[in-house]
Amino acid sequence: MNKFEIRTQQKKDAIIHAALKLFKEKGFVHVSIKDIAEESGVSSVSLYNYFGSKEGVVKECANVLMQNTIHMAKELLKQNIEFKDKLSQVLEICADQDYQLLGTPGAVEDQVLASLYSENTNKIRMELIRELIELGKKEGAIHSSVSLETLLELLSVVGTLQASWAKSGNYTNKMAELNQLLLFGFIGRQ
Template identity: 50%
Template structure:
């Protein structure tokens, strides 16, 4: 890596760390690009050059926050367990961890910021769909997923399942329904 690349990476890292700190404290709407630039010691132009927009910066922050979850799910692909078990664990990780990270990492002000929550959820959903797409392909290779159903349709179905889970208001409601939902997802109404 040359000096320019090193400096660029340092600037990006400073922006991301400042953004995480400011978004954690204030949410999204209350933080300006100028405030992000001042906190990270760069110009506002640098933020636009590296991330395209404040929304792009949120997406990168989410990717970093979910790196641990992403790595855990990717390790699942290589585990010596059956596809159904892998898929159930992956869906659970992709559903539970982002919500836990959000509640643990961000302040009440950030969580109350509807725009921030929507951007966080959208970015999380995109990452989740990329991960689950790899699982679907793996399931096809193992013969566990019907090859006549497109990956796109399976992903849309899983998004609908995620929307249902987002409707559940409490942790106890989640715990009581998640097993039934996974069974319905894997075996359908008729079962096997």
């Protein structure tokens, strides 16, 4: 990269960092482009040039969080541990990343932010989940008679639950209970 490209990337990173901070504190609706520009130390004009709109900034924030999630999850999948432990830890990583942005007081009531975030993370998340399910079937940890489609639909419902729990303030406990149910079922085998 030349100096111009390096400086441009530094500005984009500053914008994303500032936007994540402000969205967590105030939610999407109560944060303006001007607020993000001031917090990042980058001009509003540059912000529009890089991202086009506030929605463009949210898309990039979602992308950054999901790339972090994918990196952590892929490293975990390489580890030589039981599949149930991999699954539990991947679910926890995904939930933690979502909670970072959506579980704070300013963000929790913001339907626009939640909607934009979900739209921009679902495709990436589904690829990760698909890879995890295929690994589970290959290792014999997920029964081969259960279709990928059914598992993806179940996890989609789980995503809806996560969003509602973030609003209730009991997210961490509820996710721990849900992970227990997903891994061991209603009967509770371990």
